[in-house]
Structure formats: structure tokens, C-alpha cells
Amino acid sequence: MFVFSSIGQYHEALREGTVNCVQAVEHYLQRIEATRHLNAFIDVYAEEALQKAKDLDAKRSNGATMGRLHGVVIGLKDVICYEGHKVSAASKILRDFTSIYSATAVIRLLEEGAIIIGNLNCDEFAMGSTNENSSYGKVLNARDESRIPGGSSGGSAVAVQAGLCMVSLGSDTGGSVRQPADLCGIVGMKPSYGRISRYGLIAYASSFDQIGVFGTNIPDVAILFEVMAGADEYDSTVSHQPVEAYASLLQTDKKYRIAYLAEALDHPSLDPEIASAIKNLAEKLKEQGHEVEPVAFKLIDHIVPAYYVLTTAEASSNLSRFDGIKYGYRSKAEGLDLNELYKESRSAGFGREVKRRIMLGTFVLSAGYYDAYFTQAQKVRKLLVDQTQQIFNNFDVILLPTTPSTAFRIGEKMEDPIAMYLADIYTVMANLAGIPAISLPLFTHSNGMPFGLQVMTKRFDELSLLRFSEQVMTQ
């Protein structure tokens, strides 16, 4: 029986010869088959993954050095392109579309010996907080199958939560990695904006999107991140800052200067049990010698509106390419003129939430409304960046809840999009400010569901983020 606890231990077992890659892949293929009803995977690359595993086993026994992700079994969110494989952003408009190139992140994973086992369900075009907006149907939370796993990277979270792969990739535009990680009880990290190339990541909102990582522990997340991060000639928004060997630098007993946002923990929308769990943790950290202080954060009620104005504006433009002309779904109706063809194809090809956001975004960019919405939201973003910067002048990390509540029941909030949007209150800050953030699975609610702690550091200081997280996770 194959048991996975971490990439490090897996590699040790491979070296000792107590396990091999084929066994690992077979194990996961069985697990995936046994949990089909969770609907986490869209396509499973069974043959291909087994073949890759065989090749790796052969190379290893021939004495070849192991890549940093040798034999690591990984699932990809269905918004990340992998040459020769279908990618659809869980949308009907891209149903049966096969990517003709691989994302930079995917190429880097493969170069280190990763085995990609399949692509994972998500909210259509990464728009949603519950994974109920997928043309492939909803994903179930493995902890309680009557509950949502969170979104938009719900499939990626459940795949790790339910042990269907070792680690997985998601994308995080406003919390789409951290929120499902929180609701599923695993680790979910969103790096700084500009740390991992977005080339090959289907865009939702270009100035917010980042590929993120799901795992069960910090070292696994760190090694995956380390492999993918760094400059890429195909993405001019990626930073040229050198990539550190994060995974080998995690151990530290450093005492941190920790801020928590007073307004956030006292917010009326926050489940009191979550609020007290985080306050208690803050106290504990103080006792352990860290400096912990509340800081004022008056912008909290402006950031969700600003986030939705800016992301939907970018989305309305990013999703224009899905027009039924070059690829993807095209209406079969006869006798349509050009405009009708666009309307019919896009109306039938996109789901409800995606259309809602395209219309919202088109509206906020329209002449006459532009300044009142788009320009105003940009100002909020600028203020937020400045204020966040100021906090980091005095502190190393910021603590926040990841979500205001634990995973809710399937269907519970689908009819109230505004309430759904407001639940992003704690996660959108990191995307607006471009800073790294992580959700750590530290708590269990009295309702039996997990929830996490969100940690943020300044931009490109993933080293502190991961080190602090490792300290908190291992105590």
C-alpha cells in the first residue's frame, strides 16, 4: 500500500527502493477511480502517467540523478495549458479544445521529472467561490460531500484533500487557491504577482492572476513554487528577481514582527469562532516571543468592490477572444450575420457567472461610467498598495482569516452573487496589492469543518512567508 506524506519522504523511499513511481501512479489512479463522484478530475492521463512513471523508474535504476520533482504526481487546474491535452477553463466555449503549447510553469515541472496525472475541475474561467460554476458540474468537498469545496480551484483542492495526487496547481485571482485550501483543510499558496510566469495560464484578470500551489505541507509547496518561479521571456510581467532555494531554507527560529488587521477580525461578516481562533493564535505567538500587534485597516470595505470592478473589466477584454471564430464553440444556427454569430456563440458558450462578469466589466469600462468605476477602483488599488507597503515597513507578516466562514452547503449561496462576492473580503487584498499569501490548515470548527489562517508578507518575500508558515505548521 502506497502512503504519501511528503515529497521529501517519497524521494527517500524511491532512493531506498521501497517504492517506485509506477506504484505511486497506480495508487493515485485507483484513488481517482474510487472517488469519481467527487468530480475533481476532468481528464485523467492514466496511460501517459504510467508510461512516464516507468521511464522515471528505469532512469533511476540506471543511476540517473533525480530531478527536484522526480516522480511527483501532479494535477493541473483546467486553466493551465499542457501541449496536446485538452484545456477548457471548465467552459462549454472551449469544450474539446486542445492546447498546442505548454505553459511555462508546466514545462518547468516536467523538466524536473513531474508526472502530470490529469486536469482538474474548477469554476468556469476561474470565476466563482464554490466550484458550482463549471460546465463539468460541481465538485464535492471530501470532508463533507454535502458541502462545497470552495473555488475557483475546487478540483485542485479536493484532489490534494482526498489524496488523488501529491500536489496540484491552481490559479488565484482573488483567493481561488487560498479559499478552497481553507475550506478543504490543506495548504494553498498564492505567490507574489510576477513571480511565476502566466504564459499558458488562461487569463481571468491579467493584473491579478497567479498560478498557485496546493499541498499538504510547506516543504512540498515550497519546492513546487521554487521550480516554477522566475523570469520568463514569454511573460513580460514576471520579475527578474533571483529565485531562492526556498525548500532548503525553511528552518528558522526567527521571531517575527506580526500584524493583524483589527478591522478584519472585528468584521460583522466573520464567523466568531474563526475570529477567536485567530486571536488566540495571535496571543500564543506573542507568548512565544513574536511581536504581535493590531493595525488599523480602514479600507476593508472598499477592497471587494474595487476588486470586482477591476477584475471584471480585465476579464471582459480577456474573454473577447472566445468569439467562435478561430476555435471553440460556434453556434450551429443558420443564416446568422456576424453580430448574431458572436451573440449566439457567446451566449450559449459561456455560463451565467461568466456572462455576468463580462457584462459588469464591459459596463465599468464604458464611456460615461469609466471614471466613476474603473478609475475610482484603480485609485483604491493604489491606496491599498501604499497602505500595505506602510504596514510592511514595520512588520514582517500580516495575519488574516482566509474566509469569513467554513464551507457552506451546496446551492446555499448561488442565488445571491453579492453575498458570494463579499465572502472574498480577506483574500482579494493580496491580489490587489500583488503580495504573496498562504492559507494554513490549522483549525477545525465546531461544525466539524476545517478552516485556516491566512499569512501575507511583502511582495517577493516568499522566503519569510514560507519560513513563518513552516514554524507555525510544525509547532
Next chain:
Amino acid sequence: MTDQSTYEIVIGLEVHAQLLTLSKLFCGDSIAYGASPNTQVSPITLGHPGTLPKMNKKAIEHAIRMGLACHCEIERENYFARKNYFYPDLPKGYQISQHTTPICKGGYVEIKSGTERRQIRLNRIHLEEDAGKSLHDVDELNTCLDYNRAGTPLIEIVSEPDLRSAEETVAYLTELRKLVRYLDVCDGNMEEGSLRCDVNISVRKKGDTRLGTKVEVKNLNSIRNAKRAVEAEAARLIGLIENGEPVQQQTRSFDADKGTTFAIRDKEDADDYRYFADPDLTPFQLEESFIEEIRSALPVLQEDRVKKYTTELNLPEYDARVLTDEKELAEYYEATIVHTTLYKAAANWMLGPVKSWMNEHNRSIAEFPIQPAQLATLIQLTDEGKLSFSVASTKLFSYLLANPTVEPLKAAEQQNLLQQSNAGSLEPIIDEVLLKFKDKVAEYKKGKKGVLSLFVGEVMKRSKGKADPKVTNEIILEKLKN
């Protein structure tokens, strides 16, 4: 017939020039013209999901070159904006362009209007990507799409409404085309669509200071059609006003077969392009040193050359202009006069035999087989009297065209074309001629001096053009004295 002369025509131009880069504005695909459809299309050009643009620095350089040559102010803080609209030949559903920060602002282009020269002010020059092509005539039922052109770097050169006639429009376009070719930023080939033009036109009564309602005529693919479109549209607008009908703000197209314009869009359905900064491309700053580097590498432009040619080389203005119309011709001329100080003679050779050869064979100066140094030798030989101009420019010139590696003097010797200026070899021929035309000699002696040219001509004929006319003349005069 209305009297058009009581109206003033006001014209502004938007000219798109495809930049002479190797690859597209935001990816590595080739932009070579004439490839089979959809062969220069990477996933980036096709706007495949997940692709991102990456900036081509060469295109920025080209835009700055053009801006500097047009006396523009160069924007230091640039960003690209998305211009959102749906059209099948636009792969991403938006065009990456510039909006509030065109890379070049202001500036002017000098044109010749009648006998004077006039500055046409520019509003801006900005960078953007071209769209693909919708082909409506390939298939009977379907519109076909060729995305090879999609993403080709363009500059859009927007003038102020400073032009006042079809002739000025022609002069401006001619000047722009010359300029882009001089600068090597665009091949200026309007037939292949490398240079395209939209005309904004309005008319008003002479003396009015307010502008009339403007009409835009789009996509004119030759200078001639731009001229015809301006003439047709001005006449149409004047006709409307004369008949008391309102002018509508419209976008129109020019039908080159009929020579008329027709409406394609009213202002009411004008697009809202929802411009915003493209988040996939980081804003870029232009360093002073980068701009200065480009400035110092700018070629000498026509006006500077004309000035030099007329003052330092003492060429007539006409010669100077023709020689400098094309940079390559000017460069050839300048390479020639490195070897000879006979500037005017060199100009004559360029404007005479060389230009004739180019026109006759429809070739460029780059394809001219004779090297500047050889041409200079030819000019020197003629000036020294070793060759007559007519022999040099016909016989020897054609020989050298066919045998460009042969040294001109050697060629002349081999071909036996050198002038006979020694009296010894000329005298027998002259004696023959004078003998043959005894009666004419008698007439000469009676005072009919005009027949002298007959003798000289005959000697030239018999010597197959090699006789030096000056020497021949002298010998004949001497002989006739007796």
C-alpha cells in the same frame, strides 16, 4: 455647376505604416509579405488561450526614428492600451495600441505646396499592431481569414487638419513615403498595404474659422486614390451644402472603379473602444541615452542633403532634389563624388544615363551594376577629352553594364573607343573628307562658314566617333586657310 473656389477644403490624414522589423510587434512570427495564408501564426498571433504579448524593441526604435525625423516630442513614459472591439480578423478581440501616451507627440512634415514649402503639423505618432485580413473573394460562400498580418507592427501617423487640397494631400503622402523609406522604417509600398491612409475631410466657406462636419474616408491604398477620394468627397460635401442639405458625420469608403465614396458607418453607431492599459505589458520608460543613440544614427534627410548639394556642390536646386528623392540614389551620388570633384558632371550622369537605365529596366539603384568609382572614372575620362560624352554614355556605358568588372579605361581601349586627338591619325581622314566635299570647300572659301560643321561631322562619322571634335575643328580650320 457649383463654384468650388468659394470653399475651403480641410483635410487631416491618418497614415498607417508597417514597420520594417523582422518579427511581429508582440511575438517572434515573421512579417514577410506574400507567405501562404496562416503560415506565420504562432499561438500568440492566433490569440490562443493563455498566450501573452512580448514587446519587440526594434519597433520602438523605428517609431522613435520617425518621430525624431518629424520633429516630434518623444514620450518618455509609455504604456500600451487595449482597444476593444470584435472583428473576425482581430484574434484577441482587442488591438494592442497606444492611447493617452503616443510615443511621439506634435512635430511636423514639410511639403511643397505650389512654389512654396509648408509645414503640416502632426498630432501624434503611435505604435500598434495590425489586424489579420478578411478575404471575401476567395470562397463563394465564406469569408476566409488570413492571420499572417495580425500583429505586424504599425505606426499610425496622425496629422492636424492642415492640408487644404487634393494636391497637398498628394504632396504630404509623397513626402511621408519618402521619409519612411529614407529612415528604413517602412518600405512605403502602398500596393502591398505597407502604407495605408485614412482621410478626414470637411469643407467650409472661405473665411470661416469654424470647421465643417467631418467625414472619414477609410483605407486608401494608393496616393492616386487618396487624391481621387479627396476630390470626390470634397465635391460631394460642397454639393450637399450648396443644396442646403446637412452633412452627416460618417465613415465612408472609396470605390476606385466608380471614383465615388459611399457610407459604411454613421456616427451614431460609433464604437466605444473601452481603452485601458494592457495589463499583460509592463509600462516602459525610454532613457535619454536610448533616444540619443537613435538620433545620432539618423540618416541625413533630404532637406539637409538638398541644402548641402546646392551650397557646397553648387548644384541647381532641381538636380539636388531629384538626386535626393531616394536615399539610395543620393548615397550612390555621394559615393561617386568621393572619386571626382566634377559634381555637376556627376549629377548629369546620374540624372541622364543612370536614371534612364533605372527607368528603362524598372530597377533600383541598388541593382545598378556599375560601381560609383567606375562611374567617376568614366566622368573623368570624358572631362579629360579621352572620350566623347556621346561615346562614353552610349557605347562604353552599355559595355560596362554588361562587363561591370572591367576597368573603364581598359574597356575603352579594348573597345577602341578612345578619342583620336593626335593630328597624325586625324589628318588622313580630314584630307579625304575635304577632297570629297570639294564644292563645299569652295563655298566655305566664298564665305559660307556654316559648312564647317558638315566637315567635322563627316570626320566624326568616318572615325566612328573617336575623333576629338575640338582637335578636328582646329586641323580643318588650319587646312582651309590654305
